[in-house]
Amino acid sequence: MNFRDAVVIEGIGKRYYTRHNEMIALADVSLTFHEHEFICLLGPSGCGKTTLLNLIAGFEKPTSGVIHAFGRPVVGPGPDRTVVFQEYALFPWLTVSENIQYGLKRLGVPKSKRQDVVSHYIDLIGLSGFAHKYPKQLSGGMRQRVALARALAVNPAVLLMDEPFAALDSFTRERMQDELVRIWQAERKAVVFVTHSIQEAITLADRIIVMSPCPGRVVEVLKIKDCRPRNLDASENIVIARLIRDILHMPTASHNPKISPNSFIEKSPELHIN
Template sequence: MRPKISFQGVVKTYPMTGADFTALDRVSLDVGDREFVTVVGPSGCGKSTLLNMAAGLVEPSAGQVLVDGAPVTGPGPERGVIFQQYALFPWLTVRGNVEFGLKLTSLPADERRRRADHAIDLVGLTDFAYALPKTLSGGMKQRCAIARAYAVDPEVLLMDEPFGALDALTRVQLQDQLLSTWTRERRTVVFVTHDVDEAVYLARRVVVMAARPGRIHRIVDVDLPYPRTEELRLSPEFARIRNEVWTSVYHQQPAGSAA
């Protein structure tokens, strides 16, 4: 079966005085249709660069990124992107923010409203549809950003540390909310995070990257059932996989060293 997203030998270099800096070096990865993949790794390993390539915001220096077999040449409505910063319009309500992207389409007003209502309901913000961002908590603002991405009906969600600025309790709550939404909608998700527990809890596969230059160190299968629960977080099976990923992230040998 053809992968939904395919990174094929992607390289990204940036010019620097003296020599180019290689952010990503020959990274190849396939993400299946409706699969949930998380990407972890040390600072500077190119996690966000890889995600931005899939989003069409960064162009590879070599190699290519394909979505449904077609090369990515720029942003597209089939790919929704969610960053750590909410980027909500402060003068618009939750509904206004969620519906904003839809107004750039040719959809009639009633269909835009239906889609916005559906997305707002998915993230549990129906009671706050007419609230302004300044009245919302950080977690609610991020749920609004997720609803905005869902409203345009993307086939792929690209998420770059979307919960990184939130407190621990809110972060756990939004992880559960995201999985609940994903279970119902089944989009393809690539989720970048620096949090190992989060990476294991959300994903079917965890991609562990190494830095200098950025490359895939290993891929860890998360053979745990959905729905994921608090009980699962505390299970020996979760601890085993979490420790495996942790060791892969924080005990990597430098590039070029002997195994």
């Protein structure tokens, strides 16, 4: 572990128990996410992506293993790790400005400083003139931009995003992906982004963590070196998308952790694979 490691996940397992049985959500997950890196967790429903995000956030505790964020063990939620949810999660009775500064107010930041931060993020997310509007007066994309600004306003070390664009129409979703890349390039936070979409992962990520169905395991880690903005129709990105589909459709990948998709990688030497 070194100072450039934003998140270190070591041997994480997560089980849920009921009166009659147990469900293994994650099994022996070990990963390292670096400072300023954009990570996408990709896999089918039920592969433990959101569970892993919640463990990093400190909302849940692992059954086994340990997670460190910038060298400190994760034992609960903290302002160094903020979350943008699929639902907008804005307070409907607060204005855009009041929503963005909510976390700052909870941290005891003086009002004058809060206003400076709010002004910066309202400009960054392109909502100048909307500071005094309420969430009900905004479109879905605008609400999610406010949620993103609120998460960034407390200056977290790691931004955690749980399918934040899933509820948006395809046009707005693509526009929000472009906006997120622009904001990430300006802020340079470490980002962990959960998605079901192969195209979204290729558009956004420095590395894509491909996960198997329950119990969730890391099947492959793919490093994307194509410059942003990315053209999904470029030949190398088409090959990456095909590779991911092949990995996800391996019938034994979710059942036998000894089986690796390396055969697919060897067929694609032009890919930059970790």
